[in-house]
Amino acid sequence: MKQILITKQDGTKEPFNVEKLRHSLTRSGASEQEIDGVVDYVKKDLKEGMSTSEIYKHAFSYLEHEKKPIAARYSMKRAVLALGPSGYPFENFIAEIFRTKGYKVEVGSVVKGACVEHEVDIIGEMNGQKIGAEVKFHNKLGIRSDLKVALYVHARFEDIRSGKIQIDEDWLITNTRFSSNAIKYSNCINMKMISWTYPKQGNLHDLIEETGIQPITALTSLSGAEKKKLMEQKVILCKNIESNEEILHSLGLGAQKIENVMAESQALCRI
Amino acid sequence: MKQILITKQDGTKEPFNVEKLRHSLTRSGASEQEIDGVVDYVKKDLKEGMSTSEIYKHAFSYLEHEKKPIAARYSMKRAVLALGPSGYPFENFIAEIFRTKGYKVEVGSVVKGACVEHEVDIIGEMNGQKIGAEVKFHNKLGIRSDLKVALYVHARFEDIRSGKIQIDEDWLITNTRFSSNAIKYSNCINMKMISWTYPKQGNLHDLIEETGIQPITALTSLSGAEKKKLMEQKVILCKNIESNEEILHSLGLGAQKIENVMAESQALCRI
Numbered sequence: 018m019k020q021i022l023i024t025k026q027d028g029t030k031e032p033f034n035v036e037k038l039r040h041s042l043t044r045s046g047a048s049e050q051e052i053d054g055v056v057d058y059v060k061k062d063l064k065e066g067m068s069t070s071e072i073y074k075h076a077f078s079y080l081e082h083e084k085k086p087i088a089a090r091y092s093m094k095r096a097v098l099a100l101g102p103s104g105y106p107f108e109n110f111i112a113e114i115f116r117t118k119g120y121k122v123e124v125g126s127v128v129k130g131a132c133v134e135h136e137v138d139i140i141g142e143m144n145g146q147k148i149g150a151e152v153k154f155h156n157k158l159g160i161r162s163d164l165k166v167a168l169y170v171h172a173r174f175e176d177i178r179s180g181k182i183q184i185d186e187d188w189l190i191t192n193t194r195f196s197s198n199a200i201k202y203s204n205c206i207n208m209k210m211i212s213w214t215y216p217k218q219g220n221l222h223d224l225i226e227e228t229g230i231q232p233i234t235a236l237t238s239l240s241g242a243e244k245k246k247l248m249e250q251k252v253i254l255c256k257n258i259e260s261n262e263e264i265l266h267s268l269g270l271g272a273q274k275i276e277n278v279m280a281e282s283q284a285l286c287r288i
Numbered sequence: 289m290k291q292i293l294i295t296k297q298d299g300t301k302e303p304f305n306v307e308k309l310r311h312s313l314t315r316s317g318a319s320e321q322e323i324d325g326v327v328d329y330v331k332k333d334l335k336e337g338m339s340t341s342e343i344y345k346h347a348f349s350y351l352e353h354e355k356k357p358i359a360a361r362y363s364m365k366r367a368v369l370a371l372g373p374s375g376y377p378f379e380n381f382i383a384e385i386f387r388t389k390g391y392k393v394e395v396g397s398v399v400k401g402a403c404v405e406h407e408v409d410i411i412g413e414m415n416g417q418k419i420g421a422e423v424k425f426h427n428k429l430g431i432r433s434d435l436k437v438a439l440y441v442h443a444r445f446e447d448i449r450s451g452k453i454q455i456d457e458d459w460l461i462t463n464t465r466f467s468s469n470a471i472k473y474s475n476c477i478n479m480k481m482i483s484w485t486y487p488k489q490g491n492l493h494d495l496i497e498e499t500g501i502q503p504i505t506a507l508t509s510l511s512g513a514e515k516k517k518l519m520e521q522k523v524i525l526c527k528n529i530e531s532n533e534e535i536l537h538s539l540g541l542g543a544q545k546i547e548n549v550m551a552e553s554q555a556l557c558r559i
Contacts, residue, residue: 132476132477134469168439168444169437172443175443201403201404202403206403
């Protein structure tokens with residue numbers, strides 16, 4: 018194949034590198050055979066000057082038709098990352114997952130410990146059992162929640178329990194990953210940890226699959242700026258759009274675009 | 289007084305502002321009367337284009353002659369800040385303060401807790417009593433060590449004690465300050481905290497005064513680059529220069545300059 022220059026997000030050009038595409042597909046859990054399928058499909062329509070995000074969308078559209086679970090995994094991490102830069106939308110996204118699992122949930126409660134007051138990101142209650150969760154959002158996938166985070170979360174819940182407030186289970190949830198020391202410590206003190214890949218069963222990816230809760234950032238028919246505006250108005254979940262078509266009008270979107278967004282959210286967000 | 293332009297550290301010019309000087313003197317604990325003295329002294333010799341650091345030195349030289357304790361406080365925070373950007377020199381500076389107080393000190397020990405291993409910045413022992421200290425260095429005076437820091441340090445020492453390692457007293461030491469919640473929590477769980485101004489007696493300023501331990505960054509006869517080179521060679525303390533004149537030769541300093549540095553360190557570092 019002759020060398021084709023593609024356009025990166027910052028506007029600079031670089032030669033299309035099939036290995037980069039393969040690498041990112043491998044990380045999403047695709048098999049060699051599936052990757053070959055995507056690569057053939059992408060190469061066929063590759064054009065000089067295409068942007069990396071066009072190529073990504075193209076690969077995604079193939080996967081979406083052929084291999085739904087891989088497509089989901091491939092895009093889900095990116096969609097959750099796009100909930101930033103503040104941690105608030107991710108917190109509400111996690112709260113909704115707990116609600117869907119049957120918990121009565123409070124977000125950002127201030128709770129009196131034996132020594133000081135603490136803000137607890139999520140308190141969930143079901144059948145008289147109470148869980149407390151600290152939710153750590155990071156803007157880059159490379160950043161880990163480390164031992165210090167696990168230590169302070171444990172000390173916080175201990176102080177809350179010493180203040181005679183019921184918390185039966187401590188949770189620490191992140192959109193990135195944990196250091197091995199953080200995992201070792203949390204297992205030892207019996208604190209539950211959730212990241213994309215931890216634990217093997219019941220991790221963040223599994224929870225999203227299981228509950229079908231999708232963030233609005235997973236929609237491809239809205240621009241980044243449009244998603245930001247929705248999040249500013251506390252619209253975080255794909256399913257919130259379904260019941261709230263006026264909010265799309267308030268963004269100044271045309272009728273055709275609104276129709277596209279509604280169609281995509283119906284397909285993607287499994288209301 | 290007519291407007292005089294002075295040169296800031298980044299090379300840009302701004303009008304000399306007597307209120308900024310007064311403010312910084314107020315923070316150092318000088319009285320109104322003492323501030324008036326410095327301002328008169330500085331104004332007398334103010335020249336167009338003078339740099340802010342020249343003005344600071346000038347103010348300092350007045351205080352040094354007139355009000356030694358204020359001069360010391362005024363410069364000490366800056367000298368300790370100049371130990372950065374890494375936290376290592378500050379850690380060793382604190383270790384030396386403990387040694388001078390009679391402790392046998394280890395820096396950066398790795399200690400097995402019940403759950404995981406921890407690096408403890410300083411472990412000090414005297415008369416069979418063991419203290420463990422976490423040392424938090426910040427590069428800006430505005431940054432506080434907050435409740436999360438106090439929480440993780442407590443959880444760490446608890447894990448160490450659960451592993452049957454003796455630590456009788458927990459300390460948390462910073463070169464900046466603590467949030468009021470961090471102080472409240474630490475008092476409640478009986479952890480000792482040291483910052484510039486906390487506690488009222490026995491704070492970092494008092495400890496430096498009491499032990500006479502001064503960092504090489506307090507010397508005015510060495511340039512910032514020369515101090516950096518010394519710190520890279522693990523020369524952190526003013527008193528280390530006294531016993532080690534060769535190290536100044538190795539920096540390529542001339543005989544006259546070396547004489548100045550030795551004279552200043554003898555005067556300032558109270559060996």
